[in-house]
Amino acid sequence: MNLWKVFSRGIIEENPYFVLALSLCPGLAVTTSVINGLTMGLTVWFVITSNNVVVSIIRKTINKKVRVPVYITCIATIVTCVQLFLQAFAPDLYKALGVYLDLVVVFAIILARAESVASKNGVLVSFLDGMGMGVGFTIAMFVISFVRELIGNGTLFGVDVFGPSYMPALILALPPGAFMLIGFMMAGVKMWNQSREKAKQLKAMEGSEG
Amino acid sequence: MSPEAKGQTIGKDAKDMQELKLTVSSSPHVRCNESIPKIMWNVVAALVPAAAFGVYYFGINALVNIIVAVVSAVVFEFLWEKMMHKKVTIKDGSAVITGLLLAMCCPPSLPWWMSIVGSFLAIVVCKQSMGGLGYNLFNPAHVGRAGLMVSWPVAMTTWTQLNGQVIDGVAGATPLNVFKHGGQDALFTLFGANDWGSIYQSMFFGMRNGSMGETCTVLLILGGLYLIWRGYVNWQVPVIMIATVGILMAIIYQSPNVALFEMMAGGLIIGAFFMATDMVSAPITLKGQMIFALGCGLITVLIRVLGGYPEGVCYSILLMNTLTPLIDRLVKPQVFGAVKAKGAK
Numbered sequence: 433m434n435l436w437k438v439f440s441r442g443i444i445e446e447n448p449y450f451v452l453a454l455s456l457c458p459g460l461a462v463t464t465s466v467i468n469g470l471t472m473g474l475t476v477w478f479v480i481t482s483n484n485v486v487v488s489i490i491r492k493t494i495n496k497k498v499r500v501p502v503y504i505t506c507i508a509t510i511v512t513c514v515q516l517f518l519q520a521f522a523p524d525l526y527k528a529l530g531v532y533l534d535l536v537v538v539f540a541i542i543l544a545r546a547e548s549v550a551s552k553n554g555v556l557v558s559f560l561d562g563m564g565m566g567v568g569f570t571i572a573m574f575v576i577s578f579v580r581e582l583i584g585n586g587t588l589f590g591v592d593v594f595g596p597s598y599m600p601a602l603i604l605a606l607p608p609g610a611f612m613l614i615g616f617m618m619a620g621v622k623m624w625n626q627s628r629e630k631a632k633q634l635k636a637m638e639g640s641e642g
Numbered sequence: 643m644s645p646e647a648k649g650q651t652i653g654k655d656a657k658d659m660q661e662l663k664l665t666v667s668s669s670p671h672v673r674c675n676e677s678i679p680k681i682m683w684n685v686v687a688a689l690v691p692a693a694a695f696g697v698y699y700f701g702i703n704a705l706v707n708i709i710v711a712v713v714s715a716v717v718f719e720f721l722w723e724k725m726m727h728k729k730v731t732i733k734d735g736s737a738v739i740t741g742l743l744l745a746m747c748c749p750p751s752l753p754w755w756m757s758i759v760g761s762f763l764a765i766v767v768c769k770q771s772m773g774g775l776g777y778n779l780f781n782p783a784h785v786g787r788a789g790l791m792v793s794w795p796v797a798m799t800t801w802t803q804l805n806g807q808v809i810d811g812v813a814g815a816t817p818l819n820v821f822k823h824g825g826q827d828a829l830f831t832l833f834g835a836n837d838w839g840s841i842y843q844s845m846f847f848g849m850r851n852g853s854m855g856e857t858c859t860v861l862l863i864l865g866g867l868y869l870i871w872r873g874y875v876n877w878q879v880p881v882i883m884i885a886t887v888g889i890l891m892a893i894i895y896q897s898p899n900v901a902l903f904e905m906m907a908g909g910l911i912i913g914a915f916f917m918a919t920d921m922v923s924a925p926i927t928l929k930g931q932m933i934f935a936l937g938c939g940l941i942t943v944l945i946r947v948l949g950g951y952p953e954g955v956c957y958s959i960l961l962m963n964t965l966t967p968l969i970d971r972l973v974k975p976q977v978f979g980a981v982k983a984k985g986a987k
Binding site for chain 2: 602603606608616
């Protein structure tokens, strides 16, 4: 398998958020500000990569019948490390993310990558896959929280952008606005993927004729 | 007749047949006289008097808002259909109705750019992203209004102070709001009236605070009657919705006076005649539409009496829109000639 492909597919083609549509709940809940969204993205990036590596290392010793509890235990351990780290160095962020940090343990995307990639592939492939998926997830979190904080609150990274006369559109700070935004972004990514696919097919046809 | 002549006759017949030029086409063979643009422009015509009254009564900002909402709705429809390489359908008037209804459901003091956002929510988010005219699950104008209500609750509940021309300055409250928080006495103070009769008169002729196009009961009813006369609206729908509100209010407040007031207040008249009868987002069969209207009236009363908002017509229609597919399934008419299977209940 092409190693670059393993890494890059998670960014657009198989973006965990916009294409695989896994773990949608943090996008509605914690992306009200860019800082929160980025922290959530980076947390998932770290957890998914390290979990992929750990699962890949122990994949041959796990009994098939108990593999899901084993994966969950690994994820929970890593998430606890991140929680303790955030608690020690960024207590405000830790408070802002609240229960969603605990929920990272059961995020579908992490379990899905452990099951579909890390349990079948070597350490390097699993690592790259986790990195790619993490990048894709972080980008998704960043883009959503960027739009939501800018329009729904009039700020970016907590700094006022439009001045005091701006009336923020509260709908984007609330879950319904996030739903609409994510829907339109999904449609956009899908359109882009389709046009790329078409271009690739055209190229292949030209190649075979030439 | 000689065989030769007979042959000639047959030849002539065949020639006649050829000249008839019968066209062979698939069904439907009989078409009614109606078309989407015709219906839509008739609805616009039915709405214009009430909108014009709003402009006369609330002043220039109402006119600005109506124009901005209509133009931006049409422009969004045009841009989206161009962008998606779809057939441009702005001439059928459906976007004009959406813009007009949206403006008529918003307070007259609304900043003009909020009307543009509302049109965006109505046309792009609600209508076009679901596939265009005929595919939207919800009434587009009410989706626009609900989105604005969530986004800018203060601007959407700030009602202009009347010029003092008809009744004395009543700032920042609609009759429904006053009644909800102050009761009957506050309502009498609001209208400067001593009896229900003068309140009804003000309500009936639209001399009250409210959204741009919802105040003038008489013009809205006339517009609705025009649509019923043309056959675009089933009279049962507005009647059931308004009657449900009236009857329940009469029971809850033990007062027929309050019931009559509630029936004319808020957006109930415009909602019952123009929104609950939407051909796309309401059920197809008459029976279904009647259940729909009953539900709308019920939820309106629930929100007005128990809810946090003084007015619930918008949300009641949106909530019932979500039930439309279920109602359609419930009242599905039996196929002509079909027989129930043996053992079926």
